[in-house]
Amino acid sequence: MSSSHDTHAAHDAATSHGAHAEKKSMRLMLHVWRQRDPSAEGKFVTYKLDDVSPDMSFLEMLDVLNERLIAGGDEAIAFDHDCREGICGACSLTINGQPHGFESETTTCQIHMRRFEDGQTIYIEPFRANAFPVVKDLVVDRGAFDRIIAAGGFITARAGSAPDANALPVPQVAADAAMDAAACIGCGACVAACKNASAMLFVSAKVSHLALLPQGQAERNSRVLAMVEQMDKEGFGNCTNESECEAACPKGISVSNIARLNREYLRALASSD
């Protein structure tokens, strides 16, 4: 998916709906979770939209809805978003029961309305996990992830100016695996998709990408112990190895990282330092 919307999107639509050169607007029935504040009782509110362009992104569709709500004197639906390019991890939402919707390795902001059917009913809910309390409507507090990262602490390797490329050898395999793990944008879809609301995929990605690199060796043991301890404190569930997290992850983080996290944790427990 590219972010250079207009031309690319138009081309997309033209090829996939070749028969209908004229793009029709879509009608949608939306059931959106509305919750005034963390302590308030939330409920689904139904909205009908009649003229949704198939080229809109999902968030643009919500923008349109919000403009109407505001024009009509209602309060806009609160939802998280930032880059709208699928790289920041700010957007969330559960679309028809699936975090970030049904497309694989795609964030909510990168789904386009042409992927939905005209006349479709869509349920939009916040990510559900006790560790991610609802702040308002579709916005959840993912501060638990920040606290896990903070618990991991800093690395003591000199950050200074860029080192000589050959000064610190990194095997290609390790570099690739670390990069794959570092692709995690921390959006929380893994927690939202897990039937146990477990944060193992997120923590495993963060532990993995440093444990695999030479810069991460100094605090390798203390880091994993501290991060797992914080994860448990935050009230996430346990991993039962069903791999729904991997399937829901917009960055395709592999559950092999979870095996590595467990390995790192046992290794740290067994070590004397």
Next chain:
Amino acid sequence: MSVTGLLLIGFLVVHLAGNLQLFSDDTGEHFNAYAEKLKSFGPLLYVAEFGLIALFVAHLALGLRVTFENRAARSQRYALDRDRGARSFASSTMVVTGVIVLVFVIVHLLDFRLREMAPDGLAAMVVRRLSEPAGALIYIVGVGALGIHLSHAFRSAMQTLGLNNTRYDVPIARAGKALAIVLGVGFAIFPLVYFSGAKGSTHSASVRAAEPGATEDVYFLGKGGASLRGFEFRGVGAIEPSHLDDVGDPRSIGREEQR
């Protein structure tokens, strides 16, 4: 959970190997001798049994804790909850199959361990129990649930112990499935064979006659069991087509045995 689970799998392998001695002769003497040998360990047997029960209880307790913690991690459930197909039937029913196995193990212990030994030996007790429709059903459902449980268990345990990685994931997952099939089907053979009347008691033949609905499947399995027995008696080289015809009807084998 992973450690206790893997140790319990180890026990199941030994248990199945022991059970297979039921098929090593027609009178059940080998199996009875095996049971007597185990009993002759005296206090050591109790130590081993205590260890097993401790493993089982620990697995159960850890399972309960994990389940309750996991339920507590999401108190507000999704109005619409759709998975992405990564979870399997086995993985999403671990608690259910676990509870079925628990009930089954209790029944199983009451059947063969906590009951007084019959005068004609343990093998005869097993054959009698598994020839009853209720007995066969309980054992098939019990070991079926066990097989389903195990098909998720092995890879899951490997993940939890950190012994999995991208290179070994597929072989490990396959090994887990194969293990589940070997143990599940392996244990299920006993009720299937005895209930179908291919081996052992005469009781089963009358039971089968009374259950017309089940005849077709049962007959097939009975045939398989009977021809196995044919191999044993006559030796592979000596089988002639006419002999194979003879052993085709399990009922005739039952009668032959009575004589």
